[in-house]
Amino acid sequence: MTPESSPGRPGPSARAPARGFTLVEVLIVVAILGILSAFAYPAYTEQVARGRRSGAQAGLMEAAQWMQRYYAALNTYKDADKKMPDSYKSIPRDGGAKTYTVEVAVGSDERSYTLTAKPVTADAKCGNLTLNDLGQKGSQYGDVPTCWR
Numbered sequence: 001m002t003p004e005s006s007p008g009r010p011g012p013s014a015r016a017p018a019r020g021f022t023l024v025e026v027l028i029v030v031a032i033l034g035i036l037s038a039f040a041y042p043a044y045t046e047q048v049a050r051g052r053r054s055g056a057q058a059g060l061m062e063a064a065q066w067m068q069r070y071y072a073a074l075n076t077y078k079d080a081d082k083k084m085p086d087s088y089k090s091i092p093r094d095g096g097a098k099t100y101t102v103e104v105a106v107g108s109d110e111r112s113y114t115l116t117a118k119p120v121t122a123d124a125k126c127g128n129l130t131l132n133d134l135g136q137k138g139s140q141y142g143d144v145p146t147c148w149r
Contacts, residue, residue, distance in 0.1 A: 049123055056100040056117040057148060059091035060131040063102050063115050078110040
């Protein structure tokens with residue numbers, strides 16, 4: 001009996017087949033993941049930005065409602081920028097991670113205003129979003145229909 005074929009010990013021809021992936025297979029998978037992520041990441045970041053812009057639009061509408069109630073009570077926007085509650089000055093209002101800040105500019109006649117939502121992190125596509133007392137919407141960089149959809 002040879003040591004290779006002793007009882008209880010399998011011989012060299014009885015080895016289990018090798019398991020796992022080859023280096024080529026792993027490299028192919030990594031390449032595919034890289035290609036997919038190159039397309040997915042920009043789409044993901046654009047969707048995040050659109051979601052934040054939607055939140056800013058809703059926040060501007062809520063602030064505009066507060067401004068209208070203020071005007072209905074006092075028949076002027078005088079000092080509305082100072083008296084607006086802080087909860088209207090940051091978006092989201094529920095205290096989550098702040099994505100936009102809201103500023104109020106009262107017109108010199110004290111009968112008009114412009115609300116501006118400024119992004120905390122850069123928004124190269126639209127920049128600041130604005131809403132005035134007439135309901136006119138605006139954006140710093142992009143066209144209004146695209147930025148306000």
